[in-house]
Amino acid sequence: QVxxxxxxxxxxxxxxxxxxxxxxxxxxxxxxxxxWFRQGPGKDREFVATIxxxxxxxxxxxxxxGRFTISRENAKNTVYLQMNSLKPExxxxxxxxxxxxxxQLGGLSPGDYDYWGHGTQVTVSS
Numbered sequence: 001q002v003x004x005x006x007x008x009x010x011x012x013x014x015x016x017x018x019x020x021x022x023x024x025x026x027x028x029x030x031x032x033x034x035x036w037f038r039q040g041p042g043k044d045r046e047f048v049a050t051i052x053x054x055x056x057x058x059x060x061x062x063x064x065x066g067r068f069t070i071s072r073e074n075a076k077n078t079v080y081l082q083m084n085s086l087k088p089e090x091x092x093x094x095x096x097x098x099x100x101x102x103x104q105l106g107g108l109s110p111g112d113y114d115y116w117g118h119g120t121q122v123t124v125s126s
Contacts, residue, residue: 002026002098002115009094009120012086016124020081022096022117030054033099033106034072034079035113038092038122045095049081050106059105064090086124093119 008020020036035050049060049070058070069082079096097113099106106112 002029002032004096004098004115004117006094006096006117006120009122011123011125014086014088014124014126016086017082017084018086018122020083020094020096020120020122022079022081024077024079024098029077030074031100031102032114033101033104034070035097035099035106036070036079036081037095037097037110038090039095039119040089040092043092045110047108047110048094050108051079052105053103057105059108083122086122088124088126091122091124093121095119 003025006022030053033052036048037045038048039045047061051058051070055072067085072079096117098115099113
């Protein structure tokens, strides 16, 4: 069992930055690929980024590529999402998720993941 708790959301002006954190409790954090998803008002949950167990491999949605960076510190059981050049369309609840998969990235679909956090709200004003 893995529990995930996100933090770092808030209100920011367009062009600003935020860094989200997700702390995992439970054992063997490094056994999991991690992902970030988001869900805007009236929208489906969508993939944002994923990182493999070591942090060496990452993959991003086209909408955030070049602006967002996913990283992890296994010694702290934490995954991060650095978000720069934020746009109003980035407004959403952001969720971190864990997929028990060895030596590869997490999936692109919410159904690929085994555990979820409760989310943190990010609001970008224009």
